[in-house]
Amino acid sequence: MTENAGNLAEVLDVLHHSVGRMLSLSPTTPTNLRVTAGDVGVELTWQHGVVAGVNLAADPGDPTNGHSEPVSAEDDARSYVSAPTVGVFYHAPEPGAPPLVQVGQSVDSGQQVGIVEAMKTMIPVIADRVGTVAEVLVPDATSVEYGQRLLAITPLGDD
Amino acid sequence: MFGKVLIANRGEIALRIARACREMGIRVVAVHSTEDSDTAVVRYADEAVCVGPAPARRSYLNIPAIVEAALRTGADAVHPGYGFLSEDPDFAEVCANNGITFIGPPPSVLASLGDKIQARSLMSTAGLPLLPGSTGPLDDTEDARAAADGIGFPVIIKAAAGGGGRGMRVVHDPDDFERAYLETRATAQVLFGSSAVFVERYLDRARHVEVQVLCDSHGNAIHLGERDCTVQRRHQKLIEESPAPGLPSELTARIGEAAVRGALAAGYVGAGTFEFLVDYSGCFYFMEVNPRIQVEHPVTEMVTGVDLVREQLRVAAGERLGLRQSEVSRIGAAIECRINAENPALDFVPTPGLLTEVVWPSGPFVRVDTHLSSGSRVSSAYDSLLAKLIVVGADRAQALARMRRALAELHVAGPGVHTTRDFLGQVLEHPSFVRAEHSTVLVDHIVTTGVGNISRR
Numbered sequence: 059m060t061e062n063a064g065n066l067a068e069v070l071d072v073l074h075h076s077v078g079r080m081l082s083l084s085p086t087t088p089t090n091l092r093v094t095a096g097d098v099g100v101e102l103t104w105q106h107g108v109v110a111g112v113n114l115a116a117d118p119g120d121p122t123n124g125h126s127e128p129v130s131a132e133d134d135a136r137s138y139v140s141a142p143t144v145g146v147f148y149h150a151p152e153p154g155a156p157p158l159v160q161v162g163q164s165v166d167s168g169q170q171v172g173i174v175e176a177m178k179t180m181i182p183v184i185a186d187r188v189g190t191v192a193e194v195l196v197p198d199a200t201s202v203e204y205g206q207r208l209l210a211i212t213p214l215g216d217d
Numbered sequence: 218m219f220g221k222v223l224i225a226n227r228g229e230i231a232l233r234i235a236r237a238c239r240e241m242g243i244r245v246v247a248v249h250s251t252e253d254s255d256t257a258v259v260r261y262a263d264e265a266v267c268v269g270p271a272p273a274r275r276s277y278l279n280i281p282a283i284v285e286a287a288l289r290t291g292a293d294a295v296h297p298g299y300g301f302l303s304e305d306p307d308f309a310e311v312c313a314n315n316g317i318t319f320i321g322p323p324p325s326v327l328a329s330l331g332d333k334i335q336a337r338s339l340m341s342t343a344g345l346p347l348l349p350g351s352t353g354p355l356d357d358t359e360d361a362r363a364a365a366d367g368i369g370f371p372v373i374i375k376a377a378a379g380g381g382g383r384g385m386r387v388v389h390d391p392d393d394f395e396r397a398y399l400e401t402r403a404t405a406q407v408l409f410g411s412s413a414v415f416v417e418r419y420l421d422r423a424r425h426v427e428v429q430v431l432c433d434s435h436g437n438a439i440h441l442g443e444r445d446c447t448v449q450r451r452h453q454k455l456i457e458e459s460p461a462p463g464l465p466s467e468l469t470a471r472i473g474e475a476a477v478r479g480a481l482a483a484g485y486v487g488a489g490t491f492e493f494l495v496d497y498s499g500c501f502y503f504m505e506v507n508p509r510i511q512v513e514h515p516v517t518e519m520v521t522g523v524d525l526v527r528e529q530l531r532v533a534a535g536e537r538l539g540l541r542q543s544e545v546s547r548i549g550a551a552i553e554c555r556i557n558a559e560n561p562a563l564d565f566v567p568t569p570g571l572l573t574e575v576v577w578p579s580g581p582f583v584r585v586d587t588h589l590s591s592g593s594r595v596s597s598a599y600d601s602l603l604a605k606l607i608v609v610g611a612d613r614a615q616a617l618a619r620m621r622r623a624l625a626e627l628h629v630a631g632p633g634v635h636t637t638r639d640f641l642g643q644v645l646e647h648p649s650f651v652r653a654e655h656s657t658v659l660v661d662h663i664v665t666t667g668v669g670n671i672s673r674r
Binding site: 143144145146176177179201203204205206 | 251267268270276279281282284285286289315527561626
């Protein structure tokens with residue numbers, strides 16, 4: 059996108075229409091969509107076994123501590139719990155203990171769903187809405203960076 | 218030598234450090250905020266870690282996140298660049314406690330030089346000349362006023378913990394002193410977390426001359442000559458050059474020796490800069506030490522041929538300096554212009570935005586240190602430096618001609634984006650700058666008499 063501003067607006071407009079058409083042709087809605095403008099490129103990702111909503115805002119943006127991201131699709135949307143800091147993500151509060159949550163389990167808003175350890179400090183990972191854990195995206199004891207998606211939640215009573 | 222270095226910075230300096238590492242066979246870890254995830258250094262680095270959201274407080278100043286990133290990626294050392302955590306003794310100490318080498322002076326040296334009052338007393342003991350000033354913090358309006366009266370107006374009120382040209386106020390009229398004193402204290406508290414201020418004689422017509430020093434951990438210290446940074450706006454440098462034009466070499470040699478003496482007295486290790494004011498009677502006065510790599514370091518590199526970032530890495534790894542004082546020689550004259558995304562016609566207000574067209578100058582004896590290209594976005598979350606344009610010539614006249622040519626080749630455009638290019642061009646044409654008879658008031662003079670010319674261009 060090295061042209062001038064008018065051109066940019068035009069590109070965005072065309073992009074908007076093409077993406078819309080592309081998604082309407084897709085058999086199931088993808089979980090991720092990546093668009094590259096220079097030299098053109100489209101990347102769609104489907105996660106098997108998951109009925110997922112569309113998240114056009116593929117970048118985690120600026121999630122704050124433990125806040126799930128809102129998703130743009132209206133039905134069946136997933137939201138994500140992201141890492142509150144760079145560190146090591148743990149499923150359980152201590153070694154050998156059972157994980158704080160498992161797939162299929164329902165969670166409350168404000169419930170702790172994991173831990174990120176940074177500089178020997180344990181920072182709780184908190185769900186910010188009521189829902190069901192759809193997927194744990196990062197294995198136990200894995201390094202994560204700030205804003206990285208840790209868990210997918212299917213919100214309940216979301217309309 | 219280190220196997221892997223984490224760069225705790227962003228922008229052009231992060232890329233410049235990454236390049237030095239690459240040349241030395243060192244792997245590079247970039248850290249970045251969510252705002253900077255698609256930037257040059259992130260693409261250039263071997264690994265990149267997102268450490269926080271856009272506000273620097275939560276990303277580039279986030280010590281636990283950065284140290285954690287270094288530990289996670291197995292970095293042996295952290296290069297802090299300039300600004301952000303580069304002068305923070307706590308950061309240097311946390312790095313050391315975690316077995317990571319901080320590329321800079323020891324924490325205790327950062328602490329004593331970071332306090333300008335302590336630094337003044339340390340350098341005074343080492344025999345460096347100082348401007349008349351208060352010897353301790355002035356916590357009381359009466360005492361401060363008495364100190365100012367004793368020094369004689371005009372005076373400058375400075376935050377003890379200040380830096381980067383912020384937290385200082387010049388007072389010409391004694392009647393304005395109390396208000397300026399209280400305001401500087403309040404500003405210092407907000408910016409630096411300490412309201413301690415001191416008062417110093419202010420020199421109206423002076424040159425800002427600084428000396429680049431290099432010290433290793435084996436007690437060796439050398440200087441690489443001076444840089445003249447007289448062209449400033451509100452204590453922010455716009456143009457820097459080496460050698461300092463129009464100053465007798467006997468004088469600059471004495472300033473260089475004073476800097477080395479000061480560095481040894483402080484127990485300095487690494488690359489650092491000693492700042493001085495030089496008045497028109499040929500007297501020089503110590504101002505402060507910048508214990509880090511500086512924005513304008515390329516000017517020294519271009520005339521000495523010494524890669525300062527490489528020397529920082531070598532010294533931090535415990536090696537000896539690569540050269541002795543007698544082996545330092547300078548060839549020609551180098552000039553640097555800082556190209557900022559600012560509008561000079563509107564009091565240099567920052568103009569962030571998308572850069573739709575970018576053409577950097579090139580050709581013989583031209584160096585451009587930048588992280589931006591067409592399609593880059595200049596974030597409003599960080600500083601407005603777009604690029605540093607550096608040229609070198611056989612002498613100052615040739616370097617000036619080359620800089621004019623290079624500036625004319627430079628083209629940066631985008632919706633709402635302005636640059637300082639044309640303003641810098643005006644400074645380069647100004648007779649007192651050309652004759653090297655300028656002082657620190659030059660830019661204010663051009664601003665008050667010539668801004669109309671800029672906005673019409």
